Amino acid sequence: MxxxxxxxxxxxxxxxxxxxxxxxxxxxxxxxxxxxxxxxxxxxxxxxxxxxxxxxxxxxxxxxxxxxxxxxxxxxxxxxxxxxxxxxxxxxxxxxxxxxxxxxARRIFAAGMAGDVVTLTRGQRPERSGALVVWRPRPQHDPF
Missing domain, CATH: 1.10.1660.10 (Multidrug-efflux Transporter Regulator; Chain: A; Domain 2)
Incomplete structure (x- = not known):
């Protein structure tokens, strides 16, 4: 042990x-x-x-x-x-x-003022609190 x-x-x-x-x-x-x-x-x-x-x-x-x-x-x-x-x-x-x-699996993560991380679903917007949104473009081969 x-x-x-x-x-x-x-x-x-x-x-x-x-x-x-x-x-x-x-x-x-x-x-x-x-x-x-x-x-x-x-x-x-x-x-x-x-x-x-x-x-x-x-x-x-x-x-x-x-x-x-x-x-x-x-x-x-x-x-x-x-x-x-x-x-x-x-x-x-x-x-x-x-x-x-x-x-x-394409997710958006918002970082709040206190450094917390919130997972957002597609199309969802973070609350207006001065949050920073990190966006990643879709791969080129994805037609949607």
Whole structure:
């Protein structure tokens, strides 16, 4: 049975040892929002394997001369990229499902002001909210 990499199982002393850092450094990173462990009753920090890997990445970037604010921004952007990749994969599955079911696979996606993505059917218009509509032309061989 594999351990969930996001399970909060390590106390701060163990996480610090695994990340080869001082526990005070982990507390500082938590205060700065670089690595945010789970909290147990009594406000005790619990770190996951993912948190330990993230601590190692912070340490590597710091040794490469990146400031803590730069590291925070890098981690933030990496999280955004991961979320966007997940959303793209979700939309690709949706399109694949529509094709497999024989429906009209030509879809229009509207992006809202908050970055949300809405699937529209053919001929449907997005609500007037400043949304951006992405249009893809039909292939040349399609007579319709």
């Amino acid at each position: 594999a351990i969930d990499p996001y399970a909060p199982i390590f106390v701060i002393s163990v996480a610090a040892e695994l990340a080869e850092m001082h526990p005070q450094t982990l507390r500082q990173y938590d205060r700065l929002g670089l690595v945010s462990p789970s909290r147990q009753s009594g406000r005790q920090r619990r770190y996951s394997q993912h948190d330990v890997e993230l601590l190692r990445e912070v340490q590597r970037l710091s040794k490469d001369g990146v400031s803590l604010e730069g590291i925070r921004r890098i981690l933030e952007l990496e999280n955004q990229v991961a979320a966007l990749r997940s959303r793209v994969a979700e939309l690709e599955r949706e399109v694949d499902d529509a094709r497999r079911l024989g429906g009209d």
